[in-house]
Amino acid sequence: MARAAICLLATSLGGCGDSREVQVRGVVQFQGQPVPYGTIYFEPAEDSGRWTPTGYALIRDGEFVTQRGDGCYAGRHIARIQAYDGQPTPLEEDLAAERIPGYEHQEALAVGNALCDEVEIPVDVDAESSPLRFDLPASTE
Numbered sequence: 675m676a677r678a679a680i681c682l683l684a685t686s687l688g689g690c691g692d693s694r695e696v697q698v699r700g701v702v703q704f705q706g707q708p709v710p711y712g713t714i715y716f717e718p719a720e721d722s723g724r725w726t727p728t729g730y731a732l733i734r735d736g737e738f739v740t741q742r743g744d745g746c747y748a749g750r751h752i753a754r755i756q757a758y759d760g761q762p763t764p765l766e767e768d769l770a771a772e773r774i775p776g777y778e779h780q781e782a783l784a785v786g787n788a789l790c791d792e793v794e795i796p797v798d799v800d801a802e803s804s805p806l807r808f809d810l811p812a813s814t815e
Contacts, residue, residue, distance in 0.1 A: 700806030708736020710760030716746035
């Protein structure tokens with residue numbers, strides 16, 4: 675009985691139901707070219723009816739893949755994409771050269787200039803939805 679109550683509570687919070695982490699992969703392009711560097715977050719959509727962790731991946735040469743523990747769960751999400759030219763500015767090169775103890779993503783400090791504003795795209799994610807394809811607009815105005 676207690677276990678059923680825990681599972682019922684966990685289901686309402688996004689557990690015990692279809693809350694398996696799925697690996698998401700895909701491509702991101704800007705003006706028909708692969709995005710050299712960027713980030714993509716998969717935030718659960720407000721209308722998804724449940725809470726799940728936000729998924730995350732780095733974009734390299736137009737491709738991304740979430741890693742175990744950084745993936746997202748099946749359902750409706752808002753993909754938030756930040757795209758950069760990958761050409762570090764002098765300040766970024768200096769920051770990236772300094773080693774930060776305990777920081778494992780040192781290269782993430784040198785991303786270059788933004789290609790466009792952050793883009794938000796609704797997307798449904800499940801085990802069969804990969805690979806995803808995102809074509810970013812030149813401007814969000």
